[in-house]
């Protein structure tokens with residue numbers, strides 16, 4: 187049930203078992219430039235990527251909360267050998283950032299020179315619409 191992102195999963199998507207109807211506020215939020223997580227009304231645990239149910243206490247009473255987007259880089263990797271589906275991209279950097287709220291987010295890290303990237307540095311999690319019109323989120327300079 188718990189979806190743990192790892193650096194081996196290159197494509198950043200939310201848990202495929204999540205019903206799309208329950209998750210659409212997430213995409214609506216990205217369109218408006220907000221990154222949303224779900225929070226359990228019962229135990230208060232925060233989930234990102236958002237989940238429709240709380241794996242902790244099995245409650246379905248979840249509410250949408252906007253993340254502060256203030257993050258600190260915990261780890262990162264620069265990907266030079268891209269998977270087949272990402273061959274059209276230049277080498278890119280993927281990072282795990284810990285948000286002020288305590289949740290960890292796996293996302294691309296852009297806007298920095300590779301030599302500038304340090305573990306522990308402050309970044310901002312930002313909603314983004316790609317030139318292809320896809321909604322996503324990434325870490326950018328604060």
Ligand SMILES: [Zn+2]
Pocket residue numbers: 226227228229230231240241242243244245
């Ligand atoms: Zn809960």
